[in-house]
Amino acid sequence: MALLLSVILSSIIYKGSVSGLSEPPGCTEAWDYVEVRPGAHMFWWLYYAESQAAQYKDLPLVMWLQGGPGGSGTGFGNFEEIGPLNRDLQPRKTSWVQTASLLFVDNPVGTGFSYAERPDGFATDVATVASDMLVLLRHFFTLKSDFQSIPFYIFSESYGGKMAAAISLELTKAIAKGSVKCNFAGVALGDSWISPLDSVMTWGPYLYTTSLLDDYGLADVNNAAQQVKQAVAKQDFLKATELWSVTESVVEQNTNGVNFYNILKQEEDGKLGSSEGESFISLLARRHIYPLHSQSLSELMNGSVRKKLAIIPQNVTWGGQAEEVFSKMAGDFMKPVVDVVDQLLTAGVNVTVYNGQLDLIVDTMGQEMWVKQLKWEGIPSFNKLRWTPLDDPVSPGITGAFYKTYKNFAFYWILKAGHMIPSDQGPMALQMLKMIVHQD
Incomplete structure (x- = not known):
């Protein structure tokens, strides 16, 4: 049926x-x-x-x-x-x-x-x-x-x-x-x-050539990226994902919150440093999932769009399982x-x-x-x-x-x-x- x-x-x-x-x-x-x-x-x-x-x-x-x-x-x-x-x-x-x-x-x-x-x-x-x-x-x-x-x-x-x-x-x-x-x-x-590693390894040089890092910042980002590289070399991909998150935090700290999606913009919240007790997966999700689920878009999708479609199950919310999707793929990221x-x-x-x-x-x-x-x-x-x-x-x-x-x-x-x-x-x-x- x-x-x-x-x-x-x-x-x-x-x-x-x-x-x-x-x-x-x-x-x-x-x-x-x-x-x-x-x-x-x-x-x-x-x-x-x-x-x-x-x-x-x-x-x-x-x-x-x-x-x-x-x-x-x-x-x-x-x-x-x-x-x-x-x-x-x-x-x-x-x-x-x-x-x-x-x-x-x-x-x-x-x-x-x-x-x-x-x-x-x-x-x-x-x-x-x-x-x-x-x-x-x-x-x-x-x-x-x-x-x-x-x-x-x-x-x-x-x-x-x-x-x-x-x-x-x-x-x-x-x-x-x-x-x-x-x-x-x-x-x-x-x-x-x-190729996630090629992206992470070039963050420092890219930000440095666009005047978003000084010499100290370049060294900090490159050092963090090297840690990611070592984990990937050991095929420890979950650890590499955690170190990827650390490297992003180093980037944010040294650039005063550069926007990862467009370097001419800045994170609305400034530096997104992790809150106490927050897992690296939650922090990554906050950086890379939340921007795709703005309040206005969520209201549209869970409001008039949902009503128009008329086949969405009652217990399903648009974006409601997004963070779980993200976390389940953590071992695959790098x-x-x-x-x-x-x-x-x-x-x-x-x-x-x-x-x-x-x-x-x-x-x-x-x-x-x-x-x-x-x-x-x-x-x-x-x-x-x-x-x-x-x-x-x-x-x-x-x-x-x-x-x-x-x-x-x-x-x-x-x-x-x-x-x-x-x-x-x-x-x-x-x-x-x-x-x-x-x-x-």
Whole structure:
């Protein structure tokens, strides 16, 4: 009965206005839950592309994966970054829905409106995250069979990139076996936690060159980072996660509270030093989960959005399990997935890396370090290329980004943007999307 109800719900196209939240102008939407494991439920929300020049069947499908882990794509990615409406429910001029259909998925289980019925329902590593997503995608492409032939891209941000890499590899294998029917066209890794150690080890130099550390501060941050490196070398990843948190505290103390997501901003609370008795996991969650769950966004998602969706269980609160999602993945945080990117490139999958100039948590220096060390046969040729400048779409003649591409690999350097590129540089992010999906 539950399965039948799920199929019925998911086959409906939801329209209309509920409690002040109207359907985005011109948009057709659908949403549903998928039980990916017993007691583990994942929520997805689809916006069909709306373009005056083409039908949705002639445009790609983009799945957006948020970071955290525990950040909600249906919430933050949708209303703060690329969805048709912003947090104030006004049309977004730089929404990606004008270029592609958008599939937001709250993953891992427990994120956003997704939920686990019991403690063992949460994922503890990216392998489980990937297998859960494969169940959801198999369900989605079976249900929405008209999308099976449409080019399908996975775009991601932050920890979402780490998950996206693992998901893409498993999806490629599933397509080859015939267990999932879709036209997988590529993955884009935005400010992604692909090689955590390379990020942590470059924080000091990056902050020093941007005048946010003095010589003493540089020494303090580098010393703390070295401790992380030693723990990773010993494969003690939980200890490495704890030392990562310590290193962040050293950064905050020496920069008077620099914002890890955009170095031109400052933490609203100044230095976020841990309170007495607070675990390092709680402190990390406060730094990296709470910014994705602002009070205004939480009120929107648990208010008018929840009422509009009409299928959220009574005992489920948007973001209510986010910190548990985060803590369950603690042993996975500092593990790299560079080898997964290598496998994707070798398999011929189109891979794009894009990064914001002002991001600290995943600074561009760190991204370039792991990219240059890829074992993919095309990387020596890629590394020899000069980048090409791109004009800012809003200010012709002003450089908004640089990029270079070789065979099935591309890298975009987005200027004047932090960790959340679509929020900081919406027009440039939209232009990049069009280039990646070959519409520009």
